[in-house]
Each structure stands twice: as C-alpha cells, then as structure tokens.
Amino acid sequence: MNYNKITENIIGAAIEVHKALGPGLxxxxYQKCLFYELDSLGYSIKKEITLPITYKQLTLDHGYRIDLLVENKIVIELKNVEKFTDVHTAQILTYMKLGNYPIGLLFNFNTKLLKNGIKRFINTSE
Structure with a gap:
C-alpha cells in the first residue's frame, strides 16, 4: 500500500473541503464532507470507530473513538481548535498505537489555510 499517495489524496480532499467551507464549523x-470526498475517490472509510481497551482485568467497550479510518490503516483525527496542543498529539498517537495503525493525520480546520493545520504521524512501534 502506497501510504504517501493515499495521505496526499486525503490531504488534498481535506484542503478542498476547507476551501469550500472555511473555518468555524x-x-x-468537516467529517461528513471529508468522508464524502474520500468515498468519491474510492477509498474504504469508516467513521467514528469505537474500539474496546483492556486495563488489567477491566474491559471498556468504548475506550476510544477514531473520527475516520481510511483503508483500515490511516487514522484521521479532526479538530476545530485555536491551535494544536500536546494532548491532540498524544490522542492520535494513542489511537495509532492501540489499533496498530501505521499512519495518522491530524487536521485543524480552524485555520485560515488548512496547510497550516496539518500534522502527519508515523507509528514507530508497529
């Protein structure tokens, strides 16, 4: 699977959504519109995936929720915040680690230009 090409297409689709809608929604x-764009490109996408986590003998049915998952490999987390914080980074890295997903994209749609609100992550624990 060519992750660079897929992430390039995802970023292009997100930029297209942002250009059409602008910040502030x-x-x-943004999730529904990005889902629409990625679906029209022919990607397999799941949204709002809840997965269980286990802590010792305790299993939590909904330990986390991924905004979008593309091709069962690329985690997309959408934000509409003033700026990214360490918590946003930790959140996507945790999702990637728990699901053993190789790539993550964090988008902040609350920017004038979306290119300034994109972070790409690689799971090094895979």
Whole structure:
C-alpha cells in the first residue's frame, strides 16, 4: 500500500473541503464532507470507530473513538481548535498505537489555510 499517495489524496480532499467551507464549523460538518470526498475517490472509510481497551482485568467497550479510518490503516483525527496542543498529539498517537495503525493525520480546520493545520504521524512501534 502506497501510504504517501493515499495521505496526499486525503490531504488534498481535506484542503478542498476547507476551501469550500472555511473555518468555524463543527467538526462533524468537516467529517461528513471529508468522508464524502474520500468515498468519491474510492477509498474504504469508516467513521467514528469505537474500539474496546483492556486495563488489567477491566474491559471498556468504548475506550476510544477514531473520527475516520481510511483503508483500515490511516487514522484521521479532526479538530476545530485555536491551535494544536500536546494532548491532540498524544490522542492520535494513542489511537495509532492501540489499533496498530501505521499512519495518522491530524487536521485543524480552524485555520485560515488548512496547510497550516496539518500534522502527519508515523507509528514507530508497529
């Protein structure tokens, strides 16, 4: 699987959504529009995936929720915040680690230009 080409297409689709809608909407609006764009490109996409986590003998049914998962490999986390924080980075890295996903993309749609609100992550623990 060519992750660079897929992430390039995902970023292009996100930029297209941002150009059309601009900043300031709910994350769910961007999620639905990005899902639409990626689906039209022929990608397999799942949204709002909840997965269980286990802590010692305790299993939590909904330990985390991924905004979008593309081709069962690339985690997409959408934000609409003033700026990214360490918590946002930790969140996507945790999702990638727990699901053993190789690539993550973090988008902040609350920017004038989306290219300034994109972070790409690689799971080095895979």
């Amino acid at each position: 709910l994350e769910s609006a």
